[in-house]
Amino acid sequence: IQAYIKSWNIQLSPNPVELTGRMLPPEEIVCGNSQVTRLDDKADWTNAFRSQKMMVVQRLARWAIVVTSRDSQGVQNLVGVMQRVSTPLGYMIAPPNPTWSAMDQTSGQLDMIFIILANNNAETYGMVKKRCSIDFGIPSQCFLAKNMNNAKGLMSICTKMVIQMNAKQGGEPWGIKTPLKNIMVLGYDVHHAGPGGGGMSIGAMTATFNETLGRCYSTVATAAGAMFEKCLNAYFNKNNKLPERIMMYRDGVGEGQLNAVFNQELEGFQNRIKATYQHQGVKPPKLTYIVVNKRISTRFFEVAGRNLNNRDLDLLLMT
Numbered sequence: 150i151q152a153y154i155k156s157w158n159i160q161l162s163p164n165p166v167e168l169t170g171r172m173l174p175p176e177e178i179v180c181g182n183s184q185v186t187r188l189d190d191k192a193d194w195t196n197a198f199r200s201q202k203m204m205v206v207q208r209l210a211r212w213a214i215v216v217t218s219r220d221s222q223g224v225q226n227l228v229g230v231m232q233r234v235s236t237p238l239g240y241m242i243a244p245p246n247p248t249w250s251a252m253d254q255t256s257g258q259l260d261m262i263f264i265i266l267a268n269n270n271a272e273t274y275g276m277v278k279k280r281c282s283i284d285f286g287i288p289s290q291c292f293l294a295k296n297m298n299n300a301k302g303l304m305s306i307c308t309k310m311v312i313q314m315n316a317k318q319g320g321e322p323w324g325i326k327t328p329l330k331n332i333m334v335l336g337y338d339v340h341h342a343g344p345g346g347g348g349m350s351i352g353a354m355t356a357t358f359n360e361t362l363g364r365c366y367s368t369v370a371t372a373a374g375a376m377f378e379k380c381l382n383a384y385f386n387k388n389n390k391l392p393e394r395i396m397m398y399r400d401g402v403g404e405g406q407l408n409a410v411f412n413q414e415l416e417g418f419q420n421r422i423k424a425t426y427q428h429q430g431v432k433p434p435k436l437t438y439i440v441v442n443k444r445i446s447t448r449f450f451e452v453a454g455r456n457l458n459n460r461d462l463d464l465l466l467m468t
Contacts, residue, residue: 168449170466179324179361180204181239192462194323198308202239204363205321209242209260209314216265216294223297224265230303235311240320242311260318262289269293288317324361333384333392334362337373338400356380358387374417381425391429395422396437410440 154161175187178194181202186194216224232242245263262281266273274291281289290313296306312322335356342349354376355367366383368376385391397418402410415438426433449464450457 165450168466170449170464172451172460173463173465175463177326179326181206185326188462190462195309198238198312200237202237203312203315203320203322204324204361206239206241207260207315207318207320209240209318211243211259212245212261212263213259214245214263214265217267220265220267220294220297223294227265227292227297227303227307230307231311234304234308238308238311238315240311240315259285259287261314262287264289264291265294265297266291267294288314290314290317319364321361321363324363327360327362329394330360331388331390331393332362333357333380333395335377335380335395335397336400337376337397340401352376354380356383358384373414374421377418377421378425381421385429391426391431392434393432394435394437396439398439398441400441402440402442404442407440411438 176192177185177187178197179185180197181204184201186197186201188194189196214224214228228242228245235242246259262285264277264281266277277291278289281287290310292310296303299306316322333356335354337352337354339350339352342351349371351369351371352373353367353369354373355365357363357365366380366387368379370376381391399410399414418438419436422433422436449460449466451460451464
């Protein structure tokens, strides 16, 4: 490598660039009964649910399973495993209703529709989600039929799945302790259509509206400003006041788009904030705008004596 570099007349400094940073304390995750668990070195707290309940739980009392006759043999065992893993979490699952009669007679009154898919075809999945959301107006949970035969991993799969199901019903699996009050945290990403997609870009935005940051309002549209205004209105409708602090995480931004995001998109959000808060006659909030970039090749190490330690988490660089 050295010979190749020299052939291009390139020289590398033997000393790496030094930056100032600090280590952040591990975040605390609040579970049921106000029990607190700390993150491990991989920022994973799923093991906590082997002994902790979810923070806010709902009850799955009325639900229906949609499954083909070919895949129906393992349904009884699947439901049994779901009930077994959900009980320690505090999430109660009643036996499912007979599928077709429940869908015909109580459409729109079920807590959830559970669909067992023969494969992971994206088009089928999209059609199922659209049918449940638009035609029935009911939360849905999809499950791959092949996972019913996964004897070793079924309990782990079901544990993660029932946590999702509780959240879809309005429950809160966990929360965090935050000293900031009256804060709204948003996540915003954009999907760009590929070849043959008509060239339209669709944005999705999710915003918290409660103190534990566990309940959210979501919207999808082509105009970022309109989505942002909907999020502000959703927060106001839930709390009868606008947030004093807004923290937005923006994903899906390439390095070449950063200037456009800050000069156009961010300015648009600031204009929406100004108009909305002036209309309510209240002081504008503090806005924190964070661009998330996961595709980086830079590596950072912590100097520990004569050693360099690789830091996966909790490192905040001051540049």
